[in-house]
Amino acid sequence: MGGTGSFFYAGAVTSDPSSARLHVVTGKGGTGKTTVAAALALALAADGRSVLLVETEGRQGIAQLFDTPPLPYEERRVAVARGGGEVKALAIDVEEALLDYLDMFYNLRRAGRALRKMGAIDFATAIAPGLRDVLITGKIKEAVTRRHDGRQVYDAVVVDAPPTGRITRFLGVTGEMSQLARSGPIKTQSDGVMAVLRSPQTAVHLVTILEDMPVQETADAIAELTAAGLPIGSVVVNMAAEPVLPDEDLARAAAGELTGADLTPALAGAQLPGGAELADALAAEVVEHARRWAAQDALRAEVDALGRPTVELPLLPGPVDLGCLFELAGRLEEHLDAAEVAA
Missing domain, CATH: 3.40.50.300 (P-loop containing nucleotide triphosphate hydrolases)
Structure with a gap:
């Protein structure tokens, strides 16, 4: 160095x-x-x-x-x-x-x-x-x-x-x-x-x-x-x-295209209790995460536009x-x- x-x-x-x-x-x-x-x-x-x-x-x-x-x-x-x-x-x-x-x-x-x-x-x-x-x-x-x-x-x-x-x-x-x-x-x-x-x-x-x-x-x-x-x-x-989903799924969730119905089959396959109520709650959490990530990504672009060497810490x-x-x-x-x- x-x-x-x-x-x-x-x-x-x-x-x-x-x-x-x-x-x-x-x-x-x-x-x-x-x-x-x-x-x-x-x-x-x-x-x-x-x-x-x-x-x-x-x-x-x-x-x-x-x-x-x-x-x-x-x-x-x-x-x-x-x-x-x-x-x-x-x-x-x-x-x-x-x-x-x-x-x-x-x-x-x-x-x-x-x-x-x-x-x-x-x-x-x-x-x-x-x-x-x-x-x-x-x-x-x-x-x-x-x-x-x-x-x-x-x-x-x-x-x-x-x-x-x-x-x-x-x-x-x-x-x-x-x-x-x-x-x-x-x-x-x-x-x-x-x-x-x-x-x-x-x-x-x-x-x-x-x-x-x-x-x-x-x-x-x-x-x-x-x-x-x-x-x-x-x-x-x-x-x-760090994002918890792939980019494609994040974009879909941020656009509001993810619902509890999309998660119900996976939850049933995993034999988790809660049914549709749990699925709707999880879907809402995913949408919130995706939208927060999208907002952060827009701010990341603003940081990049400052034209300075940049490093991210987790x-x-x-x-x-x-x-x-x-x-x-x-x-x-x-x-x-x-x-x-x-x-």
């Missing part, structure tokens, strides 16, 4: 997900973006790679998925991937990120601690919400560019980012900061962050499900990200259900556990390998 290159669609540059090093995962609430981010981290860590999975919203969703204690503001290993790769996770704490920032550029960590005791940091981030995003994206950039003994510390960084309605603002706020600061450390840091976010090494992946609102939000987010010059990776269709039964994450990671590995070949 190495390689370089970009996909080009509708005049916009789209990052090749197989060559990006920073993977930003967003999606409408309820689409499973945290699960997808965790599975993507496992996929990228295969074959001995080192990956950092970053949580930005303080929900400790990553800790729950990997069944670990709540994550502190330090990088901790949460999983070993196929081939001995390693996934570490970090839950960004805004106050600690600000202390890092003050120490890195102004040597003011001690003063920052005093401000925290006074409640000044909470006050600052409350009256200037954009400051929170500046600090988070700054920490992400530091992890992406960090080197040790001349080598990148992480082969990839995966970010469980804010939802689609806020993603363009989240990624672009540091650029606004750069325009306000004409010189000095803030200007330098802001320019450095945006240089990473707008480069081919970044890919913003959008998670959706086959429902009207998530698909529309995905399309809107792609338009906003493109206008902001931010590189788009793949669209991940999550929790995609709807898995029961709660998501580590086994489920590895199953989804396998699907994403195949997608990354296919993207590398295409590039």
Whole structure:
């Protein structure tokens, strides 16, 4: 899963997900973006790679998925991937990120601690919400560019980012900061962050499900990200259900041409009780399934029309556990390998 290159669609540059090093995962609430981010981290860590999975919203969703204690503001290993790769996770704490920032550029960590005791940091981030995003994206950039003994510390960084309605603002706020600061450390840091976010090494992946609102939000987010010059990776269709009937039978049922009378002989042959009443109930269930599938298929066509590399992940039964994450990671590995070949 190495390689370089970009996909080009509708005049916009789209990052090749197989060559990006920073993977930003967003999606409408309820689409499973945290699960997808965790599975993507496992996929990228295969074959001995080192990956950092970053949580930005303080929900400790990553800790729950990997069944670990709540994550502190330090990088901790949460999983070993196929081939001995390693996934570490970090839950960004805004106050600690600000202390890092003050120490890195102004040597003011001690003063920052005093401000925290006074409640000044909470006050600052409350009256200037954009400051929170500046600090988070700054920490992400530091992890992406960090080197040790001349080598990148992480082969990839995966970010469980804010939802689609806020993603363009989240990624672009540091650029606004750069325009306000004409010189000095803030200007330098802001320019450095945006240089990473707008480069081919970044890919913003959008998670959706086959429902009207998530698909529309995905399309809107792609338009906003493109206008902001931010590189788009793949669209991940999550929790995609498989049809339980052949295409011909699905089409017939969706058209309302299936009735209980069509099922009665089979039920009688199987010696199932219930007779015509059971047959009518089963027929109604089949028609509902077929029409739901037809509606999803129409939305699948809308996703395809977005012109982005797309991967579907299946709807898995029961709660998501580590086994489920590895199953989804396998699907994403195949997608990354296919993207590398295409590039």
